[in-house]
Amino acid sequence: MAPKVLISDKLSDAAVQIFKDNGIEVDFMPELGKDKEKLAEIIGNYDGLAIRSATKVTPTILEKADKLKVIGRAGIGTDNIDKDAASKKGVIVMNTPFGNMITTAEHAIALMFAVARQLPEASASTHAGKWEKSKFMGVELTGKTLGVIGAGNIGGIVCNRARGLHMKVIAYDPYLGEDKADKMGVEKVELDELLKKADFITLHVPLTEQTRNVLSRENLAKTKKGVRIINCARGGLVDEEALAEMLKSGHVAGAAIDVFSTEPATDSPLFNLPNVVCTPHLGAATTEAQENVALQVAEQMSNYLLTGAVENALNMPSVTAEEAKIMGPWLKLAGHLGSFIGQMTDEPIKAINILYDGSVSEMNLEALNCGVVAGIMKRVNPDVNMVSAPVVAKERGIKISTTNQDKSGAFDGYIKVTVVTDKRERSIAGTVFSDGKPRFIQIKGINIDAEIGAHMLYTTNEDVPGIIGTLGQTLGANGVNIANFTLGRAAPRGEAIALLYVDELVSAETIAKLKDTGLFRQVKPLQFDVA
Secondary structure (H helix, E strand, C coil): CCCEEEECCCCCHHHHHHHHHCCCEEEECCCHHHCHHHHHHHHHHCCEEEECCCCCECHHHHHHCCCCCEEEECCCCCCCECHHHHHHHCCEEECCCCCCHHHHHHHHHHHHHHHHHCHHHHHHHHHCCCCCHHHCCCCCCCCCEEEEECCCHHHHHHHHHHHHCCCEEEEECCCCCHHHHHHHCCEECCHHHHHHHCCEEEECCCCCCCCCCCECHHHHHCCCCCEEEEECCCCCCECHHHHHHHHHHCCEEEEEECCCCCCCCCCCCCCCCCCEEECCCCCCCCHHHHHHHHHHHHHHHHHHHHHCCECCECCCCCECHHHHHHHHHHHHHHHHHHHHHHHHCCCCEEEEEEEEEEHHHHCCHHHHHHHHHHHHHCCCCCCCCCCCHHHHHHHCCCEEEEEEECCCCCCCEEEEEEEEECCCEEEEEEEECCCCCEEEEEECCEEEEEECCCEEEEEEEECCCCHHHHHHHHHHHCCCCEEEEEEEECCCCCEEEEEEEECCCCCHHHHHHHHHCCCEEEEEEEECCCC
16 A cells, blocks of 8 residues: 655645655645644654645654654754654654755845845834935944854855855854864854854854853853844744843844744734844745755655655664665664564663674664664563664663674674573574575574574474474464574584474474473574564
8 A cells, every 4th residue: 555645834835746756646735733622633654755844744643653764854854843752653754954054045145145134124214214324324344253063064154155255153052073063164152252253143053952042141141242143043032021121232233033933923022122133034934945855855754664764864863775685684683683682682681782893884874773672672562663673772771782804704794682681691683685585594592594483483492302303293282383593502412492483383392392392491482574
């Protein structure tokens, strides 16, 4: 059955057509996002949800979204999506961080000009038939110091444009390296230094607990007298009441604000101040940007629903379409290894250690880790997936560690998973053969070569005669057909294991009969999703 996507905000017709051209069923209901009750009522019918900023994806909505696999936000900000709830539900959250970079950066530059030259006030005065030339004395940008808070994608473009205006650019960004700053032609500084030196300050960071109120009352007081402030990033980065007071006092000469702590902003302490330019969240509001992000989100969601490619996800490692093709068998193997360990482990898990050897060590290990953890966590909750499993593991205090190494054995590459509990460590390793089929190659340090089937039986025993016969006779007598039979042992007459691929689930009665023979230390039926 073809995937089904709901578009609950205004997206371009071209984006709708992209879904259709990819064979995805799409319902375009651009006003639905404003109706929370109706959205909750129908969201359970969809595999994907494409939105802008009007739709609020709350835990209540997600609770009803039993089929939902992906939410695509046409734009950068995802404040309207409860990402924690989406992750727990196993829903990927994507945005489109590159489609409106130029537009938002240009709007910041435009606002900087507007506040420097008082353009909106001058325009309104002139439209009113006045000629107040001496009233609107502005300042030049040339030679001024621009302080950029956040020198990432959009902030980097602003830096470049400002240098073209012959401004001196300083930047505060904890993730900006000295080499990168040199290449950008900006001076990297700490926040206090930026506040002290900048003639203009522009913000280009997401709203997080670390960035909330980055321009607080305390920090605004540290700014240079006569500073002008521009915010085209997110509401909540600036203390609006404190900013209004400092504008009235003259400490801050002007502000240009495109985003507000509450939107739509129908009331704000910044409104009607003569030295403030306000726009209604227009940073991405150009024809080009709106089209770009709409097309981008449609392509990203289509790729994920059809090929498993993950682009610009906020709660899962990105996996390109090419990576998805190459990694597909390895992701399956990762899940099978995790599933084996999960089904074998009854006590609480303290740690998961994952070793990648050879060719697989050069792949997207974050995604593979998610596959392993998902396989393990299905023991706790059958509904977990690669998105929700790391959240479940973290909630349970499980530590996850990864090691990668060059080829060290007979296989071109392999994955080994070890779990640690209070009682024991348990490990299993596997590889992918040239035919693309995953195989188990080691259990408890004992080498094997086992094909993976939907139904399997695992036994441990002392290496003595009669094991094969007992297994074959007991299973046959109870109507269980053996598709593949793999044996391994640590040493002659030492510990031995058997892993059988069977055509049907082995019943509890058959398991009891095998245990009653007294030959087996452990008899465990296993199931794997091999679809």
